[in-house]
Amino acid sequence: MTAPDPRPQALLTVRDLRTYFHTDAGIARAVDGVSFDVMPRETIGIVGESGCGKSVTSLSIMRLIRPPGVIEAGSRVELEGRNLLELPEHEMRRIRGNRVAMIFQEPMTSLNPVFTVGEQIAEVARVHANASRREAWDRAVEMLQLTGIPSPAERAKEYPHQLSGGMRQRVMIAMALMMNPSLLIADEPTTALDVTIQAQILELLQQIQERFAMSIILITHDLGVIAEMAQRVLVMYAGEIVERASVGDLFAHPHHPYTEGLLAAMPTLGAARTRLAVIPGTVPAPTRWPPGCRFHDRCPHAWERPEREHPPLFEVGPSHWSRCFLAEEPDRRRVITRSEDRVGETR
Amino acid sequence: MTLASWLVPLAVAIVATAAISRAWASAGTNGGPWGTAFNRLRRNRGGMLALGFILFVAAVALLARLLAPFDPNHQLDIVALASRPPSLAYPFGTDIYSRDVLSRVVYGARISLSIALLAVAVSITVGTTYGAIAGYIGGRTDAIMMRVIDALLSIPRILILLAILALWGRVSLGALVLILGLTGWFGTSRLVRAQVLALKAEDMVLAAHALGARGRRILLRHILPGVTSTIVVAATLGIGNVITLEAGLSFLGVGVRQPTASWGNIISDASANYAGLWWISLFPGLAIVLTVMAFNIVGDALRDALDPREIQPA
Numbered sequence: 001m002t003a004p005d006p007r008p009q010a011l012l013t014v015r016d017l018r019t020y021f022h023t024d025a026g027i028a029r030a031v032d033g034v035s036f037d038v039m040p041r042e043t044i045g046i047v048g049e050s051g052c053g054k055s056v057t058s059l060s061i062m063r064l065i066r067p068p069g070v071i072e073a074g075s076r077v078e079l080e081g082r083n084l085l086e087l088p089e090h091e092m093r094r095i096r097g098n099r100v101a102m103i104f105q106e107p108m109t110s111l112n113p114v115f116t117v118g119e120q121i122a123e124v125a126r127v128h129a130n131a132s133r134r135e136a137w138d139r140a141v142e143m144l145q146l147t148g149i150p151s152p153a154e155r156a157k158e159y160p161h162q163l164s165g166g167m168r169q170r171v172m173i174a175m176a177l178m179m180n181p182s183l184l185i186a187d188e189p190t191t192a193l194d195v196t197i198q199a200q201i202l203e204l205l206q207q208i209q210e211r212f213a214m215s216i217i218l219i220t221h222d223l224g225v226i227a228e229m230a231q232r233v234l235v236m237y238a239g240e241i242v243e244r245a246s247v248g249d250l251f252a253h254p255h256h257p258y259t260e261g262l263l264a265a266m267p268t269l270g271a272a273r274t275r276l277a278v279i280p281g282t283v284p285a286p287t288r289w290p291p292g293c294r295f296h297d298r299c300p301h302a303w304e305r306p307e308r309e310h311p312p313l314f315e316v317g318p319s320h321w322s323r324c325f326l327a328e329e330p331d332r333r334r335v336i337t338r339s340e341d342r343v344g345e346t347r
Numbered sequence: 348m349t350l351a352s353w354l355v356p357l358a359v360a361i362v363a364t365a366a367i368s369r370a371w372a373s374a375g376t377n378g379g380p381w382g383t384a385f386n387r388l389r390r391n392r393g394g395m396l397a398l399g400f401i402l403f404v405a406a407v408a409l410l411a412r413l414l415a416p417f418d419p420n421h422q423l424d425i426v427a428l429a430s431r432p433p434s435l436a437y438p439f440g441t442d443i444y445s446r447d448v449l450s451r452v453v454y455g456a457r458i459s460l461s462i463a464l465l466a467v468a469v470s471i472t473v474g475t476t477y478g479a480i481a482g483y484i485g486g487r488t489d490a491i492m493m494r495v496i497d498a499l500l501s502i503p504r505i506l507i508l509l510a511i512l513a514l515w516g517r518v519s520l521g522a523l524v525l526i527l528g529l530t531g532w533f534g535t536s537r538l539v540r541a542q543v544l545a546l547k548a549e550d551m552v553l554a555a556h557a558l559g560a561r562g563r564r565i566l567l568r569h570i571l572p573g574v575t576s577t578i579v580v581a582a583t584l585g586i587g588n589v590i591t592l593e594a595g596l597s598f599l600g601v602g603v604r605q606p607t608a609s610w611g612n613i614i615s616d617a618s619a620n621y622a623g624l625w626w627i628s629l630f631p632g633l634a635i636v637l638t639v640m641a642f643n644i645v646g647d648a649l650r651d652a653l654d655p656r657e658i659q660p661a
Contacts, residue, residue, distance in 0.1 A: 062556075062557055064553060064556055064557060067486070090561075093559045093560075093561055094559065095559070096556065096557055096558060096559035097557060097558030097559035097560075098559055101557070101558070102554075102557040102558075104550055104553070104554060104557075106550060109549060109550040109551060110550045110551050110553075110554040111551060111554075112551050112555075112568070112569050112572070113380055114379070114380050114381070114572040114573070115568075115572075116379075123558075123560070123568070124558050124559075127558065127559055127560055127561075127564070128559055159379055159380065161380075172554075175558060176558075
């Protein structure tokens with residue numbers, strides 16, 4: 001008898017996920033060898049700038065990549081032990097919205113303007129559970145209630161444009177919850193909302209996660225949201241994971257220079273009035289990732305080695321990984337002063 | 348048979364227009380995008396007037412038996428009553444065969460309107476299906492399907508029609524409807540395809556996919572409703588277009604054949620002497636112009652009311 005695996009079984013296992021877009025301008029390697037696990041009931045955050053591959057990663061998990069995008073052979077996405085990438089399309093349809101649900105950044109454009117929100121929420125149960133109109137509607141109202149919408153039975157009869165942005169996002173969440181999924185992918189769920197509404201929606205996500213025992217993949221470029229919600233973080237840059245750590249570790253001891261840059265760029269309440277730090281430059285075009293370390297041309301510490309050699313993920317602490325040669329050559333790390341950036345202190 | 352009987356279609360048109368207006372007003376209060384659009388249409392005076400006129404013409408067509416003073420094909424008296432100018436007894440005059448022109452125009456409304464309606468129904472159905480399939484599948488299928496449309500659109504419709512009808516000889520009304528319908532859908536399919544292509548890229552379609560909806564459901568529930576306004580406008584303008592086409596073909600003698608009256612072939616009854624027999628061509632001509640104009644005005648009003656930029660107030 002073999003010893004039982006001491007680690008709990010992962011809900012979702014992503015291994016060497018590569019999603020390439022075969023365009024006329026060349027092959028865009030939008031997601032290029034991403035691996036991670038999502039544990040049951042865990043919230044995992046994915047952060048990074050626009051164009052770093054966060055959204056393509058989530059769409060790849062759902063297999064919603066459209067041509068010319070292709071999930072390359074050898075990639076694996078296992079949900080509850082089944083490789084989703086090998087399922088026939090009709091079985092994959094039974095997973096979407098049922099075992100894995102997704103909510104998007106802009107709830108207005110994600111909702112159909114010509115149907116009431118109740119009809120749209122109910123549609124999920126009609127697609128997946130073959131529910132009768134009546135049952136589906138009742139469940140839709142129940143879900144709306146759960147998301148904290150006042151007088152849900154009346155609201156269900158309204159059209160998307162009659163609701164506020166926060167309420168629309170609650171509607172999207174209600175749709176996602178209809179079939180009690182084990183994994184919820186939230187792609188920038190609060191980016192389009194006011195700050196006050198944002199806090200409400202995040203709190204709602206936490207409540208329903210507890211209640212439905214779901215795992216959440218939270219995609220955002222807002223580290224503040226990550227700090228509030230997630231247990232573990234993946235930092236993505238140029239189609240790769242550059243740092244993977246628990247939230248506490250990441251904020252206390254960021255290792256990768258890109259992560260440092262992101263943290264430095266966060267505004268802090270009560271700090272001296274300083275110009276926000278920025279990471280110079282932009283994410284390079286996905287058709288032409290730089291050779292070597294993909295961040296080297298924007299990195300304040302870069303030397304010759306990352307220009308030539310592509311760094312693997314180094315374990316820099318317990319369950320803390322970083323794709324940076326500084327793990328092997330820590331003396332190369334320079335002290336970055338930001339004194340020259342300070343403005344307005346004397347005011 | 349008296350003047351008073353004309354009050355019936357007039358009353359029908361007024362009552363129906365008022366009822367439609369009322370229905371649209373109440374539809375506007377539930378907040379749905381269609382209700383909002385029709386409520387906007389309701390406030391367009393010109394559009395509602397034109398709609399009222401169309402309803403009037405439709406009522407006349409339906410009540411032709413009641414309104415026409417004579418059998419439209421009956422020659423009253425080929426010696427005494429041929430080519431009489433308008434008078435109290437024959438308000439639109441009589442034609443060279445001594446048939447009552449008013450009766451022919453009234454019965455002609457039946458033929459001209461029903462041919463136009465049915466032909467547009469055919470062309471909209473075919474065009475929408477073809478365009479939706481091309482747009483939704485996309486890729487090479489779309490490219491091939493659209494090159495076919497380009498080829499078909501490069502031939503003037505009137506030439507195709509004349510060629511078919513001249514070769515066919517005498518066609519039944521059903522065949523005429525089919526021929527008009529099947530030559531009229533190319534433009535519609537292009538419009539629908541463009542719209543489907545745009546809607547396919549919308550977040551809401553991605554969201555529907557993410558919820559596990561299948562392609563057919565997405566096409567029917569999330570894409571086609573967005574195309575409906577385009578279709579409604581194209582259909583309305585198409586009816587006016589087909590009325591003109593049918594009139595032209597009938598005038599040329601290859602559309603609706605004698606003795607059956609259609610607005611187009613009544614005009615050609617005056618071909619011996621248009622100036623001298625002005626009443627034979629004037630009244631059916633007016634019927635064509637006013638009806639086509641009404642359809643175009645309603646089509647424009649619909650286009651304004653259903654403008655997608657206004658259909659979903661943010």
